[in-house]
Amino acid sequence: MRRKAGALLQLEVAILEAGADLHGDGVDEFHGYVLAKRLQGLQPARRLIGHGTLYKALERLEAAGLLASRWEDPQAAAAEGRPRRRLYRLTTSGRTALARTPRTEPLAAARRREGLGAI
Amino acid sequence: MTLSLRVATVLTRFWVRVYTLGLDTEARRNRLALLESDLWEQTHDRGLSSHVGVSLSILGRCLSGMPADLAWRYQAQAGVRQIAIDSGAMDVSATTVKEANLAPVAPALGGLAWAMVAVNLISPVPHSLAFAGAVLAVIALAGWALEIRADEEDGAGTSLWPLTLAGGVFSIAAGLIVKWEFGGLLVSLPLALALTKAWLAAASTPAAVSAPANVPVSGAILSQRAAAGDAIALEQPQGRQVSRRAFLRSSIWVGLGSALAAGVGGLVDYLWERKPSAFGGVVVAGSIDSFPPGSKTHVVEGKFWLVHLTAEQGGPGFLALWHKCPHLGCTVPWMEEFRHKDPVTGRATRGWFRCPCHQSTYNHAGVRVFGPAPRSMDRMEVRIDQESRRIEVDTGRITRGAPDNAAFAVTPPQ
Numbered sequence: 212m213r214r215k216a217g218a219l220l221q222l223e224v225a226i227l228e229a230g231a232d233l234h235g236d237g238v239d240e241f242h243g244y245v246l247a248k249r250l251q252g253l254q255p256a257r258r259l260i261g262h263g264t265l266y267k268a269l270e271r272l273e274a275a276g277l278l279a280s281r282w283e284d285p286q287a288a289a290a291e292g293r294p295r296r297r298l299y300r301l302t303t304s305g306r307t308a309l310a311r312t313p314r315t316e317p318l319a320a321a322r323r324r325e326g327l328g329a330i
Numbered sequence: 331m332t333l334s335l336r337v338a339t340v341l342t343r344f345w346v347r348v349y350t351l352g353l354d355t356e357a358r359r360n361r362l363a364l365l366e367s368d369l370w371e372q373t374h375d376r377g378l379s380s381h382v383g384v385s386l387s388i389l390g391r392c393l394s395g396m397p398a399d400l401a402w403r404y405q406a407q408a409g410v411r412q413i414a415i416d417s418g419a420m421d422v423s424a425t426t427v428k429e430a431n432l433a434p435v436a437p438a439l440g441g442l443a444w445a446m447v448a449v450n451l452i453s454p455v456p457h458s459l460a461f462a463g464a465v466l467a468v469i470a471l472a473g474w475a476l477e478i479r480a481d482e483e484d485g486a487g488t489s490l491w492p493l494t495l496a497g498g499v500f501s502i503a504a505g506l507i508v509k510w511e512f513g514g515l516l517v518s519l520p521l522a523l524a525l526t527k528a529w530l531a532a533a534s535t536p537a538a539v540s541a542p543a544n545v546p547v548s549g550a551i552l553s554q555r556a557a558a559g560d561a562i563a564l565e566q567p568q569g570r571q572v573s574r575r576a577f578l579r580s581s582i583w584v585g586l587g588s589a590l591a592a593g594v595g596g597l598v599d600y601l602w603e604r605k606p607s608a609f610g611g612v613v614v615a616g617s618i619d620s621f622p623p624g625s626k627t628h629v630v631e632g633k634f635w636l637v638h639l640t641a642e643q644g645g646p647g648f649l650a651l652w653h654k655c656p657h658l659g660c661t662v663p664w665m666e667e668f669r670h671k672d673p674v675t676g677r678a679t680r681g682w683f684r685c686p687c688h689q690s691t692y693n694h695a696g697v698r699v700f701g702p703a704p705r706s707m708d709r710m711e712v713r714i715d716q717e718s719r720r721i722e723v724d725t726g727r728i729t730r731g732a733p734d735n736a737a738f739a740v741t742p743p744q
Contacts, residue, residue, distance in 0.1 A: 263394075265395065266365075294363065
């Protein structure tokens, strides 16, 4: 399957959707695991997404300018006794791209199943 | 931390270290930190209760992400991907993936295919189709791996390579079943022709083709074709280079065609009527001179012992004795050192046919002297070609053995 010009992959759309979803819940910046859990609810398959698949897709979206990311402040992480998080957030371009992308049917169905509305 | 969690995190950490090995420190450290954080978050996620469940989930995520990890590593190492974006229209369209030029590979693969054809013609082995199928399978595997590496969709999507691989495996299976000495040509010849075509196309490309905008002509036609959905047209402005895509596409059809041909060929071979050449037909034992008087030669192909009887043994002449014991069907060996009393002379002599199953014992001419066998060893019809002096045994004409076996020995021409 080759990427069609201008099209986002289903996974990429799902990531953007999940990001927008988290934003709606007041989470502006999210780390990989939180995103993976949110994706689990959006995707037809109910398992958590693979590490490699997730972080490669995030890297791709960041390279395309749809996501931005930064490393968390080490002090904050140390205070909570956990490793540093990589924090991602949707860019304006990301939101525009999501708004322009037609919802794929499985995703829309999954959202309905979860009782989630359109983003 | 429980044992299962420890195992899952250790394995995942190990895998990350393996696939980032040798990358530059920055990329590696980032990747390790990403995973470290992810592992910590998941193991400390209070929403999930069962430790074993979390461990399995971590392992599953590690496993399912492996293809993407490998693709990521390849890209990180080669640094070939650039994504350009048109921020206004928000297209991710300008994704460029390095297109490997397969021109250097085509001659090598073509040479391999022609070598397969030559080897098959020079030494036709019974299961050549299986060998050719194995080569096809290897090529399909390599093509599949190349495609996974080139695709940025992490191996998701439909590919015809698995089908080609299946074709190769099918050819192997078909080749193992049918003994067709030239069956391999069904796979190797089309493969060779197609690869040669790709090779010639690559060779006719001018050397300066790699320079961009070398072919300004026919742009309109190409964009027309591109609009009509011809993906190859998009690559044509590069010149007559054989693109990876075009090459992969044509080799997929070659693979599928070969597999189909192999299947049909196997079926035709299976249904083809042929004369029995081994047991059941006429078996040529060899020249008279290669069987000295007194010799016993086991001709396995015809399932008989060719016996050259001396005058004392009831000859002179040739007898073909079916090696199947008339008692219960065991294969009877000639035992040169075995001693047994000859009922005719009353003396013990060496050298008898003796069945290992129930000790039925037969003399030089296959006449039963001892044991549970109901009769003497059965005879096959022996013919001697006067001109070529070759001994032919008709294994389809078997006569029940009798004490007068030796009387049927065929005398060789002087």
